[in-house]
Amino acid sequence: xxxxxxxxxxxxxxxxxxxxxxxxxxxxxxxxxxxxxxxxxxxxxxxxxxxxxxxxxxxxxxxxxxxxxxxxxxxxxxxxxxxxxxxxxxxxxxxxxxxxxxxxxxxxxxxxxxxxxxxxxxxxxxxxxxxxxxxxxxxxxxxxxxxxxxxxxxxxxxxxxxxxxxxxxxxxxxxxxxxxxxxxxxxxxxxxxxxxxx
Numbered sequence: 001x002x003x004x005x006x007x008x009x010x011x012x013x014x015x016x017x018x019x020x021x022x023x024x025x026x027x028x029x030x031x032x033x034x035x036x037x038x039x040x041x042x043x044x045x046x047x048x049x050x051x052x053x054x055x056x057x058x059x060x061x062x063x064x065x066x067x068x069x070x071x072x073x074x075x076x077x078x079x080x081x082x083x084x085x086x087x088x089x090x091x092x093x094x095x096x097x098x099x100x101x102x103x104x105x106x107x108x109x110x111x112x113x114x115x116x117x118x119x120x121x122x123x124x125x126x127x128x129x130x131x132x133x134x135x136x137x138x139x140x141x142x143x144x145x146x147x148x149x150x151x152x153x154x155x156x157x158x159x160x161x162x163x164x165x166x167x168x169x170x171x172x173x174x175x176x177x178x179x180x181x182x183x184x185x186x187x188x189x190x191x192x193x194x195x196x197x198x
Contacts (some may be wrong), residue, residue: 012071030062030159034183036121043124045070048117056091056112059120059138059152063169067122067134067156073130074124074132076176079160080167084131089154108110114151116142122156 036046047066051058064083072081091112119139126133133158139148163169 007126029065029179030058031065032181033185034069034180035119037070037073040103045073046119046121048119050117051104051114053113053115056151059091059114059118060086060089062118062120063122063136063138063152064156064197066120067132067136069157069176070122070124071132071158071160072176073180075160077173077180080163080172081158081160084157084159087155087157089152092149093153100128114140116140116164118151119148127157130161144172144179168177 008129017197025114030049031047032049034045035043038044045066047062047069049062062075062177064086066082068083077082117140119141120136122134122136125135136152136154136156137150138152140151141148163172
């Protein structure tokens with residue numbers, strides 16, 4: 001079954017993409033930019049995300065989004081990419097050997113909060129016809145002169161499949177292609193979404 005937004009004729013493709021891809025979440029894409037990319041035939045991508053008192057688990061989401069963007073680009077946006085899982089993930093409890101990461105107490109438990117720029121580097125370590133594995137390392141730049149400390153690292157497992165009615169190419173492919181161009185600081189294609197308002 002398709003979502004109501006995809007069945008509504010008066011909706012623009014851009015609105016459809018926001019509904020399908022973001023699922024109603026105000027900021028589904030956590031990446032702020034791509035700062036390193038080794039090209040379509042290369043094996044790695046580096047992204048950055050600025051956080052302010054954000055829960056540490058968002059570093060894991062940044063890891064997944066960085067690896068997934070790399071795989072999408074290497075596949076030339078021709079297939080739908082999704083997360084299969086993560087393995088051997090380690091979260092650090094300090095931003096450096098001298099300073100702890102900010103914490104917050106909630107219901108008697110402490111949560112680690114991140115403030116600064118998270119820099120994730122995803123390096124492809126294996127691939128098949130339908131997926132890939134990546135080692136991803138996230139570092140936190142605090143801007144306070146502290147060295148960039150590893151805050152999370154692990155293996156990200158991704159798969160891909162052909163676009164379908166459930167994962168519509170006319171919505172997802174232009175969305176992720178435009179997102180890549182925006183994050184990489186390139187001018188997006190003139191027509192990002194078919195039927196989108198000028």
